[in-house]
Amino acid sequence: MIPYQFLITVRLGFKSLKLHKLRSALTMLGIIFGVCSVIAMLAIGEGASYEAQEAIKRLGSNNILIRSLKPPEQARQQGAGSRRGFQIKYGLTYDDAGRLLGTIPGVSRVLPMRIIRENVRFQRTEIPCQVIGTLPFYPEVAGATLVRGRFLAYYDEEHMENVCVITTGLARQLFPYQDPLNHAIKIATFYYRVIGIVQERSQPEQRSQAGKMEGQPLDNNVYIPLNTSRTRFGEILFRRSAGSFEAEEVQLHQVTVQMRDLASVETADPQIRTLLGRFHEDNDYEIIVPLQLLRQAEQTKRIFNIVLGSIAAISLLVGGIGIMNIMLATVTERTREIGIRRALGAKKADITMQFLVETVVLAVGGGLVGVAVGIITPVLVSHLTTMKTIVTLWSVLLAFGISGAVGVIFGLYPAKAAADLDPIEALRHE
Amino acid sequence: MSSVPPKPSSARRPSGRAGAAAGTAFGESIIRLEALQKTYVLGEENIVRALDGVDLTIHAGSFVAIMGPSGSGKSTMLNILGCLDRPTAGRYFLGTEDVSRMSDDALSEVRGRRIGFIFQSYNLIAQLTVLENIQVPLFYRGQDIKTSRDRCVELAKLVGLGDRLTHRPSQLSGGQQQRVAIARSLVNDPLMILADEPTGNLDSKTGTEVLGLISRLNQDGKTIVLVTHDDKVAERAQRVVRMKDGRIDRDEQRAPNATAAPAR
Ligand SMILES: Nc1ncnc2c1ncn2[C@@H]1O[C@H](COP(=O)(O)OP(=O)(O)OP(=O)(O)O)[C@@H](O)[C@H]1O
Numbered sequence A: 001m002i003p004y005q006f007l008i009t010v011r012l013g014f015k016s017l018k019l020h021k022l023r024s025a026l027t028m029l030g031i032i033f034g035v036c037s038v039i040a041m042l043a044i045g046e047g048a049s050y051e052a053q054e055a056i057k058r059l060g061s062n063n064i065l066i067r068s069l070k071p072p073e074q075a076r077q078q079g080a081g082s083r084r085g086f087q088i089k090y091g092l093t094y095d096d097a098g099r100l101l102g103t104i105p106g107v108s109r110v111l112p113m114r115i116i117r118e119n120v121r122f123q124r125t126e127i128p129c130q131v132i133g134t135l136p137f138y139p140e141v142a143g144a145t146l147v148r149g150r151f152l153a154y155y156d157e158e159h160m161e162n163v164c165v166i167t168t169g170l171a172r173q174l175f176p177y178q179d180p181l182n183h184a185i186k187i188a189t190f191y192y193r194v195i196g197i198v199q200e201r202s203q204p205e206q207r208s209q210a211g212k213m214e215g216q217p218l219d220n221n222v223y224i225p226l227n228t229s230r231t232r233f234g235e236i237l238f239r240r241s242a243g244s245f246e247a248e249e250v251q252l253h254q255v256t257v258q259m260r261d262l263a264s265v266e267t268a269d270p271q272i273r274t275l276l277g278r279f280h281e282d283n284d285y286e287i288i289v290p291l292q293l294l295r296q297a298e299q300t301k302r303i304f305n306i307v308l309g310s311i312a313a314i315s316l317l318v319g320g321i322g323i324m325n326i327m328l329a330t331v332t333e334r335t336r337e338i339g340i341r342r343a344l345g346a347k348k349a350d351i352t353m354q355f356l357v358e359t360v361v362l363a364v365g366g367g368l369v370g371v372a373v374g375i376i377t378p379v380l381v382s383h384l385t386t387m388k389t390i391v392t393l394w395s396v397l398l399a400f401g402i403s404g405a406v407g408v409i410f411g412l413y414p415a416k417a418a419a420d421l422d423p424i425e426a427l428r429h430e
Numbered sequence B: 001m002s003s004v005p006p007k008p009s010s011a012r013r014p015s016g017r018a019g020a021a022a023g024t025a026f027g028e029s030i031i032r033l034e035a036l037q038k039t040y041v042l043g044e045e046n047i048v049r050a051l052d053g054v055d056l057t058i059h060a061g062s063f064v065a066i067m068g069p070s071g072s073g074k075s076t077m078l079n080i081l082g083c084l085d086r087p088t089a090g091r092y093f094l095g096t097e098d099v100s101r102m103s104d105d106a107l108s109e110v111r112g113r114r115i116g117f118i119f120q121s122y123n124l125i126a127q128l129t130v131l132e133n134i135q136v137p138l139f140y141r142g143q144d145i146k147t148s149r150d151r152c153v154e155l156a157k158l159v160g161l162g163d164r165l166t167h168r169p170s171q172l173s174g175g176q177q178q179r180v181a182i183a184r185s186l187v188n189d190p191l192m193i194l195a196d197e198p199t200g201n202l203d204s205k206t207g208t209e210v211l212g213l214i215s216r217l218n219q220d221g222k223t224i225v226l227v228t229h230d231d232k233v234a235e236r237a238q239r240v241v242r243m244k245d246g247r248i249d250r251d252e253q254r255a256p257n258a259t260a261a262p263a264r
């Protein structure tokens, strides 16, 4: 068929569809929902997995995180007699950190951290923070970047200097008008000199605990030398909760083991478990392997996509069947017209083309509307909820392509049925 | 049984446009049916012989009326003549070609290029305008409709509908619709025009008008085969073929001057 004739056929398709506007619109609805659901679902899935993957990547894929955990309730009850004011000891130790560095092959660095919740004051401003005692190579392992000044040095560590590095968010709140550098901020009972400002690669685990549950902004961290933290705060920390208080003895809250490469991350994981298992009777630590989480997230995403894809495919199938149904009715209704066209010189192929084009116009029209709705829906979803959504080009192309294919596949049979009508029978049709 | 073809004086007619266009000289036979049969097998014992051995020759430029009682096979024959249907047995030569064994696509081609149809029930396409209806046969010939627009408008004027080009069939009277159908049948400059009871749905006055239009086409050289029940209609023809039970019963020639043609 020459392009010109094809254009006329397309125009004819539009004309015929306009003749039954409501019917055409209802028929399109199936495809609209199908295409819209494909795009929207994939956008939501993509957004969710993107967030998860980003969160995991932020932990560092070369890293293995080991966190101290308060052991389960029974263990605590055994460890202490009375309900009120007891003291428990749990978690990672300095020895653990040393053993990890010494025995696990492929380890490049082991970063110990003490994390203490404390209010930080400058003049009249007081802000709840995480005071993190750590070593000078923290930025390299945790991926924080120095914005101003310098980070903690080994000199500070050895001399238990009262110096600190604060995060950008905290700097903004504590020092709205001044340059924070060289000012002294008060943490608990001591003053610490600010020597630098870092930009965190934010950590979502802490966000969900500190950020949401206790209303503490995510980015309020103060870094002090590990030795300083040890001496100024001591090993025993008091914590008040619901009227009772408890004292915990925790040496290290977190140890981040940085591996030399991705391959050694996988082999190190079981080795770390056996090593720690030998020295910890209670289950008072957890091991987080971001790389494994990443793999799991990718796997989950794949399954998610398959499930969403199937749902969307089914809705498109239903839409396609709807189109086919209507087209079959249309063919019956327009049998006479088909007969006339055949008498006036239309070949079977011309009739097939006419009805196929009409179906494809329906499907692609529905597809276009579906794409529009499908792009808007995720935007609305991320506006109304905290969910992140990403509309990918390929999902739009996929959905649109499928709508075209649905038009062809489900249009073929009615069009063929129309073309195969006997011209005389068709002409005689009332 | 078939008649000796009349040799009309070529002087009486202007150049036969249809014949010339299709490469058939005026007066030559353009339709030749040989022992044509059409049988419908409805059941084991129930066989309808709609056409039971028809031999017929029609010459270019003639005006043939086909008459006969209901069920005698007139429409069946006309459909075969129009290449809408294929005979069960026998041969059908259109010009020099045997169309009885042609493929479906080839038959479509023949219908689109060489035959103009006028139906009893007009058979216009409802969603198209008058002009677009006239253009349909050209569309299937693969012609650019824009370049032939002038010609279609001219045809519309010829049938007296020059001012109704954008109307839909539903906005026209029966007579007007039939005029559109006539214009449409002419747009391809066909070898012959086949009309199955073209005045059957019209009142006698409108019928006469439509018939006048058809006779004028004949005077301009078109070959016309027309099925009718109406003797008055048949009077316009030079030849009346009467059918009965799927056979040709009588084949009457009229004197050339019997056609109610006004002097030109
Ligand atoms: N598709 C068909 N199946 C079975 N029989 C058919 C079919 N078409 C026509 N016939 C039969 O063929 C015979 C001739 O039919 P046809 O339509 O040619 O008659 P006709 O002369 O045109 O009659 P009328 O003047 O009423 O239009 C009839 O007996 C009819 O029943």
Ligand SMILES: [Mg+2]
Residues within 6 Å of the ligand: B074, B075, B076
């Ligand atoms: Mg009939």
